[in-house]
Amino acid sequence: MxxxxxxxxxxxxxxxxxxxxxxxxxxxxxxxxxxxxxxxxxxxxxxxxxxxxxxxxxxxxxxxxxxxxxxxxxxxxxxxxxxxxxxxxxxxxxxxxxxxxDLDDFAELLEAARMWEQAKPVIEQIIEHRPRCMPVLVDSLRRLQEADTA
Structure with missing residues (x-):
């Protein structure tokens, strides 16, 4: 070869x-x-x-x-x-x-990675608190949403 x-x-x-x-x-x-x-x-x-x-x-x-x-x-x-x-x-x-x-493909990947970075702590809290986590989950999602709109 x-x-x-x-x-x-x-x-x-x-x-x-x-x-x-x-x-x-x-x-x-x-x-x-x-x-x-x-x-x-x-x-x-x-x-x-x-x-x-x-x-x-x-x-x-x-x-x-x-x-x-x-x-x-x-x-x-x-x-x-x-x-x-x-x-x-x-x-x-x-x-x-x-x-x-393509730059647009890269931008989509970057946005998905950023969203994951924001969601990861929420998921970790859900795992840590197990099924009794609904108030924690709602509070975390609310903070995530507020940070996203800020």
Whole structure:
């Protein structure tokens, strides 16, 4: 196998494992299973389909055509380009792993993360107080709502 093939395969495997995705057969070259890895939009609101690009070089160019192809192949999931810069030809060192996604998709993820940060203490109180927690729950939700409108 060539270094380029090995780079791509290692990157695609890492993407699927790290992001909890299903890796496509044949590196996404099948007509019925394009793109390298994907979530299932029926399982999560934040389902992505990712096309990986890796290199030993100092740069990777991203073109409109590359983005358009990823968006088309995403087939309903949110498109993402994953860029990996390997640190050496042994492919044991990764200099950088980057993700490129639509700004609106990123903003939605960020908002969901912020909402979770606010909800987490309420959930922890519910767990701590068990079923007798209704007054605590109502009070916590009220404070959460007030903080959200402030």
């Amino acid at each position: 060539s270094v380029n093939s090995d780079m791509g395969k290692a990157h695609e495997k890492h993407l699927a494992l790290t992001l909890g995705m299903r890796q496509a057969r044949g590196s996404g070259n099948q007509w019925r299973d394009p793109i390298d890895a994907r979530h299932n939009r029926l399982d999560t609101e934040y389902a992505f389909a990712v096309d990986g690009k890796s290199t030993l070089a100092k740069s990777i160019s991203i073109t409109r055509a590359m983005w358009d192809k990823a968006a088309e192949q995403a087939g309903g999931e949110r498109p993402m380009l994953a860029l990996r810069f390997y640190g050496d030809a042994s492919l044991t060192r990764v200099h950088a792993d980057l993700a490129v996604c």
